[in-house]
Amino acid sequence: MSARPGKAALFEQLAADGITHMFGNPGTVEQGFLDLADGSATRYVLTLHESVAVAMADGYARAGARPGLVQLHSGVGLGNAIGMLYQARRGGSPLVALAGEAGVRYDAMDAQMAADLVAMAEPVTKYATRVVHPASLLRVVRRAVKIAMTPPRGPVLVVLPADVLDQETEEPAVAAGVPSTRVVPEPDAIEWAADALLAGDRPLVLMGDGVAVSGAQRQLTEVAELLGAPVWGVNSSEVNFDTTHPLFAGNLGHMFGADSARVVADADPVLIVGTYVFPEVFPELAAPFRPGARIVHIDADAYEIGKNFPVGVGLAADPAPTLAALAGRLRARGREPRRGTRTPPENGTRTPPRADGQAAPRTMTDRFAAELAAQAPPGLAVFDEALTCSPALTRWLPPRVPGTYFQTRGGSLGVGIPGALGVKLARPELTVVGFTGDGGSMYTIQALWTAARYAIDAKFVVCDNGRYRLLDHNIERYWRDRAIEPHAYPDAFDLSRPRIRFTELAGSLGVPAVRVAEPEQVADAVRAMLGHRGPFLVDLVTD
Incomplete structure (x- = not known):
């Protein structure tokens, strides 16, 4: 060279x-x-x-x-x-x-x-x-x-x-070689895992983003159905399991270990896949699992297996082929799939308004998410940083298809707008909408300038409640846990003095925007957002 x-x-x-x-x-x-x-x-x-x-x-x-x-x-x-x-x-x-x-x-x-x-x-x-x-x-x-x-x-x-x-x-430029880690445990280890998972009567699955990295969603679903086990997300910020599947139970919290402990307290056996346990800010120090519970942990990262609590069978391996091998052993033992009773929607990607018999939307976030579900074209991807609005978003836009839902992870604020931009550059064929809060957005609001400079066709929704609302929820929990009488929230949580004028701020950075403060404005705002070529921001005044 x-x-x-x-x-x-x-x-x-x-x-x-x-x-x-x-x-x-x-x-x-x-x-x-x-x-x-x-x-x-x-x-x-x-x-x-x-x-x-x-x-x-x-x-x-x-x-x-x-x-x-x-x-x-x-x-x-x-x-x-x-x-x-x-x-x-x-x-x-x-x-x-x-x-x-x-x-x-x-x-x-x-x-x-x-x-x-x-x-x-x-x-x-x-x-x-x-x-x-x-x-x-x-x-x-x-x-x-x-x-x-x-x-x-x-x-x-x-x-x-x-x-x-x-x-x-003179060093030559050649492509880096990434080694294959698509490994499966030896047959005896799969047999041990099958033994453990068939031994108890209250099976439970805890899954996280290692499933998405491995592309193991189908294999995880098969194992969960063979076990008839409810599936909980733990550090699950992507589509690791279809959230409309009858066995999907929800996501564990990221803040208080007692919430996770209540979910796992009576479970036996427990299958953990592609996550560490447990990722709360205030985790339980004592093992939250039932004494004697049989625990199987599958993860590509050996460090995370048994890191905080002992496991019976730890398999440091790729989740997709390992779960496939495990499903084969469960079937060989005579297990048949059990899907549960909840009927998933038929549209395959999003739940339309009033799906599953749910009531008409009441909050502004519900209304906006329902309208977005109704108007969005196929191939909608959501980047969700607006954690206090997430329940409404996932109610009307349930994460189902891998690669179409991304949530903040790790605790750093400000990832919503730039994260959505990155998704759009990587997957230009998708319609990308990033949801953020008024507080979180201000950590990286200058990302709008980059969106305008390169005409990146991503959309942004600022859930604007004038507060660090998540801190309100957390301090309420703090008061309850310590028997403190509820009182006024700390003034440090308030963002309303002065009110941030997001439409003007976005415009100054080259991004057109609209403010939505009344329910009757929602449909037109969604239409304008989706119809605009280039970046567009909606300042959504929420409850």
Whole structure:
């Protein structure tokens, strides 16, 4: 291979790995390689804050099941990105973050912007490293792509000193090899799992996003039906199980362990697939499972199996083929599928208004979601960050088809708008609508500027109640648990003084918008949103 500067070889490597988008916010120490970006096969997507760049890459990686590339500017840029990198780490998103710095030659100087970027990133990444010689630049980038994409997936960081990128390298650019982890446990282990799952009389399934990563939705459904077990989502932010299936019981909370404990207290056996237990902010310290309950845990991440509570059978393996093998053993033991009694809707993707005998919508969020279900074309995808509005959204737009529903995960606010943009870039054939709250949206509202700059045809709905409503709910629980008499919510939860004028704010960033404050405005607003070519925002005043 002929010698060329590392910064040129870097773009060759990105092209070899099929990476077509780079989300970033530029800085001086990256100017050398960004000077070559416009002529490369990798499109640079400019954002106005690093959290927007990471959240867009996160949505892109989740929807496209491929690496999301991020460019960060030195220590200050990485610092701005940490919260969203945490989100990606918790959610297992395969991000590759490239952070620029001034150069190896300046290590001893403790100069402006000097920082240990690897140490900063280690708590929120799967792997973090620094390139110190041009002859290893491309091998390190390939390694980063491989590690990000190998289950359990996660974000990685590669620090790129400017002086290393300026030096020449003869290293060839070839595609990174991602090893297959599509492994199945040995037959005896499958037999042990089948023994455990057939032993009890109150079966329960707990499932999470490892199911979606594996593409194991069909296999999980078959096993659940063979067991006749209710299925609960745990850290389930994608379509891991058809939520209209009669066996779908709901999602466990993300805040209080006592809620999960009530669900699992009498279960035996318990099958855990593609998730860790339990992902609450305040988890139970004592094992919530019934004494003697038989627990089988299947996950690609061996670390998560038995991490907090003992399991009887732990299978560190890919969920899809493992569940298929398990279903075969259950059938061989004479089990027949049992679907339960709830009848799913017939339309295959969305529940129309008044489906399943539910009452006409009452709240503004219900009305909007029902109208969106009625008007949206096939191929609707929802990115849901508006957690206090999620029950209404999923009631009228139940997640059914893999790759069409994405929810926030990891706890970082502000992922709704940029996440929807990333989904749209990865899956342009989908109609993408991102739901966020008024508080959460303001963490990354400048993402609207990026949407306008690149005419990204995603839609956004701000559920605008003038408060951090989720904090209201959580403090009510706090008061009950501590026998505190209810009283006025803390003034810190209020967002109404002054009221954020989202239509004007969106317009200033180049995105047309409409405010919906009355029920009779809903239908026209949905029609305008879906009919507009390009980004569009609805400021939905909610109850």
